[in-house]
Amino acid sequence: MPKWKTIIEPFRIKMVEPLGFTTEKERSDLLKKAHYNLFQIPADKVLIDLLTDSGTSAMSSEQWACLMRGDESYAGARSWYVFEKAVKDLTGYRYVLPAHQGRAAERIFMSVSCGPGKTVIANTHFDTTRANVEAAGSVALDLPVKEAFNFSSAAPFKGNIDIAALKKSISEIGARNIPMIIMTVTNNSLGGQPVSLSNLKEASKVARQNKIPLIIDAARFAENAFLIKLREREQSHRSVIQIAREMFSLADGCLMSAKKDAFANMGGFLAFNDSGWLKKAKELLILGEGFPTYGGLAGRDLEAIAQGLKEIVDENYLSYRARSVAYLAEGLKKHKVPIINPPGGHAIYVDAKHFLPHILPHQFPAQALVCELYGVAGIRSVEVGSLMFGRGKGRDFEPAKMELVRLALPRRVYTQSHVDFIIEVFGFIASRKKFIEGLEIIEEPKTLRHFTAKLKPVRVGGFR
Ligand SMILES: Cc1ncc(COP(=O)(O)O)c(C=O)c1O
Structure with missing residues (x-):
């Protein structure tokens, strides 16, 4: 058989929406x-x-079926367990909290861990992430690699963080004043460029040496993992899900807007390992989003996100x-x-x-x-x-x-x-x-x- 050159849309269309023609x-x-x-x-x-x-994906027939299956019980809904399992299977993190979208997860997490006198370092903060860091009284510092600003260079991983600048900033600011390092994958504010697995490993090493939590802004984790597979030679033989799981394993937690790489029209979550964050995060969740087993989302949305997280790594x-x-x-x-x-x-x-x-x-x-x-x-x-x-x-x-x-x-x-x-x-x-x-x-x-x-x-x- 020939190796087919044409990459086709891997779906057929069951329902259509008219486009807005105008003169x-x-x-x-x-x-x-x-x-x-x-x-x-x-x-x-x-x-x-x-x-x-963001929030504009077409859901699959299976996701639409999830909407019908959604359990809308206030506490302990079946859909919550489906969602929690999907997030844990993907990320490996111990605690999962749902939120109505990415910025709500950011607000909770920044309120728990940031404060005046602190600096959050990132490859590049997305606007809402930066706004939430600043709203919590902290400074948001971006340390992208220099090639990110050279549009004509074909450098494959312009989303990377500048490791030398990261080390320098930690020694200048002091590790105890840095509540977290964020790696946004892919780096939306700088052209949707991916972060390499080796850069993520280096950032993780620096973070762990300095006892600073590393957090992944995972809005487009699967697109990033696929670009790692395509562009990082040593990773080409691995599956996207293996790469994605390794990405999460290098960090201490993640924030996710499910409106991107979960094919959902609404939703988000935070997930992490540290029990110290859990109590305060849950309190804030209940205050602003809802009971921890639905967190601002309908049961049907939780199911659709869980399904989307499986489909995205295809x-x-x-x-x-x-x-x-x-x-x-x-x-x-x-x-x-x-x-x-x-x-x-x-x-x-x-x-x-x-x-x-x-x-x-x-x-x-x-x-x-x-x-x-x-x-x-x-x-x-x-x-x-x-x-x-x-x-x-x-x-x-x-x-x-x-x-x-x-x-x-x-x-x-x-x-x-x-x-x-x-x-x-x-x-x-x-x-x-x-x-x-x-x-x-x-x-x-x-x-x-x-x-x-x-x-x-x-x-x-x-x-x-
Ligand atoms: C990288 C990244 N992080 C966070 C967010 C915020 O997510 P949401 O729009 O769901 O609040 C976005 C949204 O575009 C994003 O691109």
Whole structure:
């Protein structure tokens, strides 16, 4: 038999949802009405939604069956035991606490272990993780490897933590002032890039030598484990589940948003070994989430997550997933669209600063591209640039480090022809990109401005 070259979608479709077709005029009006902020566009007016891969997965027929099986008893529901077993089988940790989503697990865990005068170190904190560390009165310190900022380098593990910088920071800050080291796998804030198993081993060694707990932010653990299998030669013969279990064994606990690599639309959990954390964490769980055997989730959700955790390590699925992301990257490169290389696990990040050099950072080139993608074809993406991370206005303007557009691929939702369409749209945009105009903010909230800020085209006369 030949070794088949085409990696197919490893599912067939049983239920479909219509896409939101609109006319060019409708989209232009919608953009104006939304003040050029795509968080304000109704989802049924979006043709292809690449805003996020979080909570947007298509559940399997087995997961839908789980919804019917869910036991909604307040305490000790059967679904809780199914969930607890699935998390323990995967992670090997002794204690499991459910939460309504990843940030709730973060809030509980940071409240238990952080506090004023403490510093949490990470390869890179995801925004909500950072916000929860800071809300608990601590400092969040990111120590990514330098190559993470070199978009053209094909370094395979740009999600790694800088081990030398980690050792230096521990000796400067003092181990007793560091309540935990977090490894975010994959590293969402830096392009969804994976962490290598050898980097995780080194981080674990440093953490254990200094008696600092190592915690995995496991939102995309399976995508990371698969990229380890693909890119780390010594790991290529192992199964993804073996690699994933070893990843968890190197740490003392994990935080997980089940909205990513558990194919769930809602949910999360924390799991760990230390009985010292358990009492306080349970108290906080009951206070904010619910009784410890449901923690903010319906029994049916617990069952669906348990099932999702088993499905996600299927290597037919993971090779289709990695191939879909790589296929989109290859298509964009054909149109000379600059992206972060190599493609990460869940998204492609377009480097808008280089794609639209005529738009300076204070005119939000990445947001301009986000609007163009919607205006031209109804594709929704998200800006990860100066609108999200920049500060101030006019002379006080401080740009973000990068001006990126993230094209996040929901799991099991779109097919190859959808991706072909996205590539075609980019080809069209690339051919007339010099006409794209910048934007300016006309109204913004004090925090997290990208969600609600109002913008307008820089030149009077409309965006398009
Ligand atoms: C790496 C990572 N950690 C934590 C979270 C927070 O999870 P949630 O959105 O479920 O609160 C996210 C969400 O995108 C994430 O990507």
